[in-house]
Amino acid sequence: MSDARTLAIVKPDAFSGGKTGKIIAQLEGDGFRIVGGRVVRLDRERAEAFYAVHRGKPFFTSLVDFMTSGPVLALALEREDAVTRLRELIGATDPAEAAPGTVRALYAESKERNAIHASDSPENARLEVAFFFAEKDLT
Numbered sequence: 001m002s003d004a005r006t007l008a009i010v011k012p013d014a015f016s017g018g019k020t021g022k023i024i025a026q027l028e029g030d031g032f033r034i035v036g037g038r039v040v041r042l043d044r045e046r047a048e049a050f051y052a053v054h055r056g057k058p059f060f061t062s063l064v065d066f067m068t069s070g071p072v073l074a075l076a077l078e079r080e081d082a083v084t085r086l087r088e089l090i091g092a093t094d095p096a097e098a099a100p101g102t103v104r105a106l107y108a109e110s111k112e113r114n115a116i117h118a119s120d121s122p123e124n125a126r127l128e129v130a131f132f133f134a135e136k137d138l139t
């Protein structure tokens with residue numbers, strides 16, 4: 001499957017903290033093209049559906065609380081090797097383990113309040129882009 005498109009979410013901590021512009025500049029500086037963007041406030045049902053793979057894990061309820069605590073920016077992004085490259089650019093889930101200069105090293109507060117989400121496989125990228133965007137709305 002093509003690895004040209006992926007989904008990022010600027011999470012409530014980074015969005016409300018005014019980090020969105022810097023994060024977008026970092027993504028565009030790395031060659032990502034924004035093909036879709038939406039500011040949304042997820043309700044619990046939508047957040048639970050998005051993170052369904054984590055249901056039952058100890059952090060699930062807290063993660064849903066966090067992701068519904070304020071607006072987020074969903075971004076559909078394109079570039080060569082988009083999924084792999086975005087995962088590299090955002091860094092490890094835990095900012096304490098994220099490489100210097102990565103989005104999470106720069107802006108994340110904690111393992112949960114970690115500034116940004118990125119799809120972890122081309123298959124999930126396809127599902128996650130479709131979660132937020134109709135194909136006809138992508139440029």
Ligand code: CMP
Pocket residue numbers: 054059063093111112113114116117118
């Ligand atoms: P994300 O890439 O959006 O995917 C799942 C999210 O769950 C992850 O980023 C973190 O925000 C959160 N998460 C993952 N592991 C933990 C953990 N051990 N404790 C708290 N939150 C976690």
